[in-house]
Amino acid sequence: MVTTVLVPDDYGVAVISALDGVRAVRYEPDGPVPPGGEDAEILVPRFLSPANTAHIAWQLPKLRLVQLLTAGAESWVGNIPEGVLLSTARGAHGASTAEWVLTGLLSVYREFTEFAVAQREHRWTQHQTDTLCGKRILLVGAGDVAVEIQRKLIAFDAPATLVGTRARAGVHGVDELPELLGDADAVVLTVPVTSQTVGMVDAAFLARMADGAILVNAARGSVVDTDALLAELTTHRLRAVLDVIDPEPLPSEHPLWDAPGLLLTPHVGGSSRGNWERAYTVAAREIARYLAGEPPRNLVHGEY
Known part of the structure; x- marks a missing residue:
């Protein structure tokens, strides 16, 4: 069984594609769901995505997990369909x-x-x-x-x-x-x-x-x-x-x-060289746990 994951950038596509049983599909956060992405079970929002980008989660009927690249989840809590898991990149930044x-x-x-x-x-x-x-x-x-x-x-x-x-x-x-x-x-x-x-x-x-x-x-x-x-x-x-x-x-x-x-300073605390690598390392680990039938370690419960 192959699990489709929507990923917002080419680097992330390369990292997530390396996971067994995954098909990573590149999407534009401000655009429509790309061809082949409508069956996505996992969504990776872009780094520091605003709340108004959460709309894409409602366009994915098979969505089961939103895996963030940030430790903060406030833009997504309460903005995704009921029953969809939300996991952060705690530990990356x-x-x-x-x-x-x-x-x-x-x-x-x-x-x-x-x-x-x-x-x-x-x-x-x-x-x-x-x-x-x-x-x-x-x-x-x-x-x-x-x-x-x-x-x-x-x-x-x-x-x-x-x-x-x-x-x-x-x-x-x-x-x-x-x-x-x-x-x-x-x-x-x-x-x-x-x-x-x-x-x-x-x-x-x-x-x-x-x-x-x-x-x-x-x-x-x-x-x-x-x-x-x-x-x-x-x-x-x-x-x-x-x-x-x-x-x-x-x-x-x-x-x-x-x-x-x-x-x-202009919101740069976690924005240092290597932040993409660190964030996707955590994201890939969380997604791998989900695919193995285990709960991600950084699951959001309630408000955080």
């Missing part, structure tokens, strides 16, 4: 995103952004900077990305505290956040988008953070109340490193562009 987080923190503490400006202006601005060493980092989220960040912070002697949905060994429960926020030098967000996390970083959350602390968003823009964060940045009380924004992409006239104490 954790190391890259963790690297982005450390780069952001180091850039702020060691003032690399300011030194780059001084270089362009031919100014020699020798002075003492802050350091990541010894900083207390609060990781809101306890999944793959957070664990990778915690592991990498060991090399900088920066102790990290994990916060998850529930308390367990080595992880604090989310109900403890109000007491933990004030003791952190930096708060790093790695949570998935759910009804519980959208807008969780509001004015009250930010008010509990210590003066001069850094908010790092490696999750999704909707987790943070943009106006509330802008208010804190404008008063210079907090600083921020953001890879994701609400709205995204950020309009050119948005006041956040000129906010003091902000380092902003």
Whole structure:
């Protein structure tokens, strides 16, 4: 028996075609189902596909599995037919995103952004900077990305505290956040988008953070109340490193562009060289488990 898999790019077709019993069919995410693809049992959406591309799932009567190339599943949860399995690429982008987080923190503490400006202006601005060493980092989220960040912070002697949905060994429960926020030098967000996390970083959350602390968003823009964060940045009380924004992409006239104490990147945390290879390695492994009659390891249950 041959299983048809719809794949959005040539590289993915080559990887998925190598699986036994699979026929990979290339499709255009914004186009109609290609000839030969109407019997697809598995759909692989393109990387960072928006919610409006989920319509293709409803055009595949034999669809049984949607295998994502991202760890985030918010664009697909609730947007696919009932009974269709949804699996993520958790584990593919954790190391890259963790690297982005450390780069952001180091850039702020060691003032690399300011030194780059001084270089362009031919100014020699020798002075003492802050350091990541010894900083207390609060990781809101306890999944793959957070664990990778915690592991990498060991090399900088920066102790990290994990916060998850529930308390367990080595992880604090989310109900403890109000007491933990004030003791952190930096708060790093790695949570998935759910009804519980959208807008969780509001004015009250930010008010509990210590003066001069850094908010790092490696999750999704909707987790943070943009106006509330802008208010804190404008008063210079907090600083921020953001890879994701609400709205995204950020309009050119948005006041956040000129906010003091902000380092902003355009959603590139997981977009480093080799990200396609890493994502398809996980996707192929998940699809192979499904074909073998085993549940994929990264199945989404409920909202995540």
